[in-house]
Amino acid sequence: MKSFQLIDARSPQEAASLLNKYKGKAQPLAGGGDLLYLMKDRIEGRQIQMPDVLVNLESIPKLDSISYEKGKGLKLGAMALVSDVEANKTIRERFPILAQAAAEVASPQLRNMGTVGGNLCQKPRCWYYRNAHLPCLKKGGSTCYALEGDNRYYHAILEGGPCYIVHPSDLAPALIALNSQVALVGPKQSRTIPLESFFVNTKQNLYQENVLKPDEIVQEVSVPEPKEGSRGFYLKSRIRKSWDFALASAAVQMEIAGGVCRDCRIVLGGVAPLPYRAKDAETALKGKKINEQVALKVAEEALKAAQPMSMNAYKVDLAKTLLKRAVLQAGKV
Ligand SMILES: Cc1cc2nc3c(=O)[nH]c(=O)nc-3n(C[C@H](O)[C@H](O)[C@H](O)COP(=O)(O)OP(=O)(O)OC[C@H]3O[C@@H](n4cnc5c(N)ncnc54)[C@H](O)[C@@H]3O)c2cc1C
Structure with a gap:
């Protein structure tokens, strides 16, 4: 294991100031379920x-809180445990897609360690x-080995290149x-941005x-209160049923009235x-009565830009099937 200094932060601002003080040499530590593995395995390179x-976030009071205010929505502290998101009664009742996604993360032990912030930043x-x-x-080398090598599981079929990773988080698509x-805190300033714009591709x-x-x-x-008649569903496929990262996953949240989708957001993982x-x-779903044909058309539209690699073309059909089922499930009244 690489040796490191551990510093307890007392507030988000102090954590940011410590990161600033040790710029380039410090990283935040949440549950450690990813970061410590990477350090033990010495995953490093030119970049x-x-x-x-390590700036310890666990010492920051209340950063693990989960709160809900009717009409305003849900707030998840970055250090909230994935298992607490999964078990929270309000989340299960009002944001079921999020509880479903949390229940799909890793194993019970890892969900007891892993945090919302760590899950998004893994x-x-x-x-x-x-x-x-x-x-x-x-890592700063010149070759993406997935191009010529084994790219069956954790590699892209959409927006790949020049590196072909896939995003591993189950919480992100549902959120x-x-x-x-997402609220981000720096040493001097804070900013809040849509979670969608938090993530970038490898280009x-x-x-x-x-x-x-x-x-x-x-x-x-922060998660806004879903509108009246809004329903969501998260589905994931993985190699092992016990626990594993997504080969593909589908998150569908939609507003329905009289069996017709009024508005929706669709996000794929893996x-x-x-x-x-x-x-x-989403365009193919809005204004339509939910049925098998519509769900199929929605799935076709979602994957029409897919460019599978040498060994992962099956993920195109897998993602389509998951999305079709998620649309039909979310559309069930
Ligand atoms: C065997 C295994 C299987 C897993 N399976 C799944 C799965 O199926 N689905 C899934 O979604 N996840 C899965 N995970 C990930 C896991 O659930 C945790 O989300 C992951 O370990 C990271 O969370 P953590 O709190 O431990 O973060 P850490 O390991 O402490 O941190 C991870 C990264 O995030 C950064 N970070 C952490 N918190 C913050 C913050 N507040 N602000 C800025 N940066 C931060 C750290 O610096 C580090 O770079 C799996 C993990 C393992 C080890």
């Missing part, structure tokens, strides 16, 4: 340095990236389908999957370097 300092599961002996493109905002940034500055942390995710918002599929 990825292992931190010398690194990809590409096995070339996670192999310390391979200087892949994302984006719910139109969430925009090869080395980082989001827009966080080196001295910023995620403080909170298929692109970022949670993939399927806007053409």
Whole structure:
């Protein structure tokens, strides 16, 4: 294990100031379920340095809170545990798509450790990236090994290139389908942006999957109250039933009246370097009465830009099927 200094932060601002003080050499530590593994495995390269300092977010009071206000919506502190999101009664009743996504994350033990902020900021599961002996493109090398190598599972079919990772988070697609905002805190300033714009693809940034500055942390995710008649559903497919990352997943949130979709947001996971918002599929669903044919058309629209790699073409049909089923489930009254 790489040795490191652990510093307890007492507030989000102090965490950001510490990151600023040790710029480039420090990283926030949440549950540690991803970061400590990467450090143990010494996953580093010209563009990825292992931190010398970990800024502990667990010591920040109330950063793990989950609160709800009727009419305003839900607030999830960055340190809220995935298992608490899964078990929270209000989330299960009012934001079922989020509880479903949380229940799909890893195993019960990992959900007891993993946090909302850590889940959104975790690194990809590409096995070339996670192999310390391979200087892949994302670590600062010159080759994306997934192009010529085994790209069956955790590689892109949409928006891939020059690196072909997929985003691993289950919470992200559900939270984006719910139109969430994320609050980011820096040493001097805070900003709130749509969670959808928090993530970037590998064309925009090869080395980082989001827009966080080196001295910023995620403080909170806020989820607006879904409109009357709004329903959501999250479905995921993975290699192992017990626990595993998504081969593909589909998050659908829609407003329905008289069996007709008035508005919707559709996001796919496990298929692109970022949670993939399927806007053409949303257009195909809006104003339509939900039935098998419409759901099929929506799925076709969502995947029409797919460019599978040598071994993962099956993910196109897999994602279509998940999306079709999620639309039909969300549309059930
Ligand atoms: C075997 C295994 C299987 C898993 N399966 C799944 C799965 O199926 N689906 C899924 O969604 N996840 C899965 N995960 C991920 C897991 O659930 C956690 O989300 C993950 O471990 C990261 O959460 P953490 O709180 O432990 O973050 P950490 O490991 O502490 O941090 C992860 C990254 O986020 C950064 N970070 C953490 N908090 C913040 C913050 N507030 N602001 C800014 N940056 C921050 C850290 O610096 C680090 O870069 C799996 C993990 C493992 C080890």
